[in-house]
Amino acid sequence: MSQVTTTDLYEVTMALSYLREDMRAPATFSLFVRDLPPGRGFLVAAGLEAGLDYLSRFRVGRSEVQEFAEAMRRPVEDLEPLRGMSFDGQVRAVPEGRLVFAGEPLLEVTAPLPQAQLVETYLLSLFCHQTAVASKAARCVLAAAGRPLVDFSLRRTHGPEAGLQAARLCALVGFTGTSNVAAATRYGIPAVGTMAHSYIEAFASEEDAFRAFARTHPGPVTFLVDTYDTERGVATAARVLADLGLGRGCGIRLDSGDLGALARRARTALDEAGLRDVQIVASGGLDEYGVASLVREGAPIDTFAVGTKVGVAADAPFLDAAYKLVEYDGRPVMKLSSAKATAPGPKQVFRGPGIRDVVGLANEEPPEGTETLLRTVMRGGLRTEPPDTLTAARARFEADLAALPDEARRIDDPVAPAPTMSTRLTVLTTVVRHRIEARTAAGQET
Structure with a gap:
């Protein structure tokens, strides 16, 4: 299946109409999250690397035109204006690993209008899923x-490709390994694993x-010890490890029951057997809430293995993200719909100490003491620098996380920092809004 045809039909119908109307002037679209999901004090920008790969390879060929025509039940000749289209625009984006908040652009695409429109769905899909999981x-x-x-x-993600992405995103934020062999070899992540209950049985x-x-x-x-009776399983594992002279680097895995109580009893049994170097791994339906609870109670667990709830971002599996036109042919535009209004013009995010963000216009001078988050990562359809690395993305994440206010770091009831709008962006928004309202009142289309 072509990545080009992995899109919503209306992207195709709009792009074709733009071409027929000769609307090929540069357009800027901004991809952002309207509101953070409940229970989130921040988001981690992710999806950019996959997005740049997609844009670099984007080309509408003969087979794509045929697929579009078939889907629209139109003669192939009607879709021929799309043939040969490739992406030759500019992309400005927040690098992966940076923390972002509601209303801040993660990415801005500037390209001829048909191109910028046709890539919308695929980019949203990448950024929404990967940012949610990260x-x-x-x-x-x-x-x-x-x-x-x-x-x-991997076994519970929404498809194998999502599992690959989840493993990479977990590594990006500091996980030390993955059970996913393909992800381990593709991304250089240490492969980890133990055994299943079926092996014991x-x-x-x-x-x-x-x-x-x-x-x-x-x-x-690492021995899985809870197939039948956990405490007996621990005792058996301890006996085998001691008999074989195994200790440092070895472990036992608890996968069910009261993990905190079982870990305490297991630690005592292992220590009494002289196996103080044997570690305890806990798994089984864990996410940040379960992990935080075990840490608070002082459970002697050395490593947490998390799966289902993280791989599908179970409590917040989607983002209220949008990809909106903010400028066409040099003219700032905006949407006025109730609860979905947008701000006009290409933008930049200026970050001050303590993660104090100001969303302003892309051509503004940065306020003193701030850094700009969006940087140019593609120009003329080509990357401006080599592909990013997980190491670099992780370093950015760790630096931002260290600067994040305590209330946003909380697991329960976090409070996210609220970005402000620059004076220039506020003025432009007011001017464009009044212009649209005036034209609408005069009975003109906006």
Whole structure:
């Protein structure tokens, strides 16, 4: 399936009409989140790398024209004006890993109107999913308070590609490993994993299973201990580890029940067996809320494995994001719909100390003591710099997270910083609004 045809039909109908009307002047579209989901004090910008890859390869060829024609039940000749279109515009964007807030553009696309329109759906899909998952994973990092986290989400994500993205996004915010082998090899993330309950059940006893696993994998091993009776499983694992002289780097995994109470009893049993170096891994329906609760109660868990709830951003699985036209052919434009009004003109976000943000116009001088968040990442349809790295994105994330106010870092009832609007943007918004209202009152179309 072509990425070009992975779009909403109305993108095609609008682009075709623009071409027929010779509306090819530069247009700027701004991609932003209207409101943060409940329970979020921040978002982590993500999706840009995949978005730039998409734009770099974007080209409407013969097969895409045929698909469009088939979908519209129109002769292929009617769709021929689209053929040969590629993306040759400019992109300004917030780099991955930066923290962003409601009303701030994550990305602005400036290109001939048909091009800028036709890429809308795919870009929104990338940014919405990846920013939602990265933000959920980031909250798990906060909740873990320095303890390692690993990604176990692949089997429950909304498709294998989403699983790859989830593993990468978890690594971006500081997870130390993933169970996803493809993601591990593609992105250079350490692969981690233990065993399933089916493995234990395939043997006559837990001890047989543990010993067989250790024979196949003589390095550090982690035994799953809750298939039948967790405390007996811990005792069996301790006996096998001690008999084989295994300790440092090895572990046991708890996957069900009262993880805090079980971890405390397991820690005692392991310590009494002289296995103080054996670690405890906890999994089973965890997200930032479960992890935070276990950390608060002092559960002796060394590593948290999180999956389902993070891979699908379970409590906030979508973002109220939009991709709106803000300027066409040099003319600032805006939408006035109730609760969905937009601000006109290409924009920039100016960030001051303590994550105090001002949304202004792209051609404004930055206020003293601020930095600009959006940077030019594509010009003439080509990247302006080499692809970003997870290491660089993680460094940006860690720096922003360290500067985030405490109330926005809270797991429960966080309060997000509220960006303000610059004076120049406020004035332009008022002027454009009055212009539109005046034309509307005079019976002219806007």
